[in-house]
Amino acid sequence: MSRRRKSTVALPWERRGSWRQLLGGSRWKVALALGALAGLALALAGYAERRAKVRETRGVVAEVQRAAFRFRTQIGRCPSSLDELAHPPRSGARFLRRVPEDAWGRRLFFRCPGRFDADDIDVLSAGPSGNLFVDDNVF
Numbered sequence: 001m002s003r004r005r006k007s008t009v010a011l012p013w014e015r016r017g018s019w020r021q022l023l024g025g026s027r028w029k030v031a032l033a034l035g036a037l038a039g040l041a042l043a044l045a046g047y048a049e050r051r052a053k054v055r056e057t058r059g060v061v062a063e064v065q066r067a068a069f070r071f072r073t074q075i076g077r078c079p080s081s082l083d084e085l086a087h088p089p090r091s092g093a094r095f096l097r098r099v100p101e102d103a104w105g106r107r108l109f110f111r112c113p114g115r116f117d118a119d120d121i122d123v124l125s126a127g128p129s130g131n132l133f134v135d136d137n138v139f
Contacts, residue, residue, distance in 0.1 A: 050128060053103035057125045057138045060100045061108065067095035068112055068121045078112035078121070102138065106130055 064082065071079045074093065079085050085096045101107055102125035109132060114120030127136035 053128070054138055057102040057104075057127075060102060061123045061125065061139060064096070064100055064108060064110065064123045065121055068110075068123070071095050072112070072121075079110075080112075082108060082110050102126075104128060104130065 064085070067085050068079055071085055071088065075088070079088075079095075082096075082099050086094065086099045088095060099107070104125075104127075106126060109122070109124050109126065111122040114122040122139075124132075124137050124139035126132045127134070127138050129136050
């Protein structure tokens, strides 16, 4: 009487759905690597977008400073607000086409003369947070 030996070869449909196959295989490792790559790509895209907005805001700040210096040269005094740069009093020259905003759609902070130097003009953005007391201001 001979005993039949049980086959140790498993066909794919015989072990479907077992936890051992799921954890023992490399499918979860591939899925984890793809998830990590997707997360890294999203983080880099967000970083690049933030940098682009900061660069755009720095350009707007520089434009406002140039317009304020031109205003002070032509009119002989500091502008009282950003609105006065866009709509100057009794002069035919407009120094800005419109009241500028930063890349996040908020108005800029403007002070003329500057806080620490009377010859300087302070123009800054509250940055991505929108709060001047958070250390992400753009100037």
